[in-house]
Amino acid sequence: MSGSRHVLPGAAVLAVALLAGCQGGTDDGAGGDGVPVSVERLAEMADEVGPDGSGTCPLPYDFAKAASTAKITGEAGDGAAAGDDEPAATAENGYKAEKGAPFADNPGGLVSCWFHVGGQSVEVHLIAAEKPQPESLLAPVLVRVSGQDAQELNPYLRRTEKGEPGTPVLGTTGDYATVRVEPEGEGHAALLLTLGEPEGPGLGEDQLSALSRALYEQIS
Template sequence: MTHARHRLAIAAAALTAAALMTTGCQSEDSDSGGGGGDEAAALSLSGLTAIADDVPKDGADTCPLSYDIGAAAKAAGVDGEAGPVGADGDTPAATAEGGERAEAGEPLAENPGALVSCTFRIGADDVQVHTVATRDPSAITVLAPTISPLTGMSTDDAVDYVNTAAKADAGEVLVADSGNVATVRLKLDGSGDAALLVGAGEGGSASLERQQVEGLARALAEQVRVR
């Protein structure tokens, strides 16, 4: 089962490396769009890293970021119950990587930053919400290993998608060809690069429609804060 409790293992490193080689430093901060919201609680690299460090290594029962999945689902025109993933003993509601737990050779050690992954349930689908921030561009490359299993894309197609997402303006939503994954570059308070990935279902299949996934990503990008 695909869920947020993934690890940036050696097996996934080749995909991330391929994306890094082609994106390089071509991604730059844009003044357009972004997460918005209260300045004091705006998303920052240091804030996300601090939250990631506080998430237990075996995961947390609640998402530590200020996402309101019910409100986001409503804004995206999604019917059905929306809430946190059930505590079934297998899928934690949240996991984190990077920060203090980053190990030498891992993407979040090579490009210091943090990843907080939360899993929600909307109707029949598990919905993964990955929030990542790094010191240098491109933060989205950290999420490359999650894209193939979520979308059913080949490695080459996944790398192409990551490359395109890395060049997007802040606030721009990019939906994968599969229709069940969307990414948004986020504008940080301060320096760094950040991105949000929303994935419904797995293997390119979800009950949510393409425009609903796009709307969900846009709504969540507008919500994201650090507490």
């Protein structure tokens, strides 16, 4: 997904990070750095990223390790693939939303980070909100990535609503996947992966699913 700068439009700018408990790594190498994240801290991260984005992702993902865990070959690392000028991270602090904005009635935050494996760019969105199914707030992103319209996404969002934490729910076009995340404390959270246009072979559905699960394990 190129050109996906945040702030998100309309109902897209969402609520984010109740992801409150990034816990320690696992013996299989899939785990993260164990840096605790609360909704307030994620909003603070959004401020640190700033309105123009940042050259580094503030969240403790190890994308190369996740790609290896998912058995995806190719050089993997931070930032979008070569030739894509997206900032490494973009974010939104919903506590500062103006009246009438999506965050106004559902405060939280959003942090999105770009990574790459081979010629494939992957954007990882972490979103949480006080009300259920925060991933639905990212529908405009899914429309842009998939080429589907909002009505076509409704069945997918019904599936994510029923999804189990840690179980990726793949989109029908194969270029996005959502994993429900259980935050520490109250609220609702989700991890959404969206794919950019690849230079060469892109990720298959099984690879995207495995990558989503590996990144989820780093923050759960």
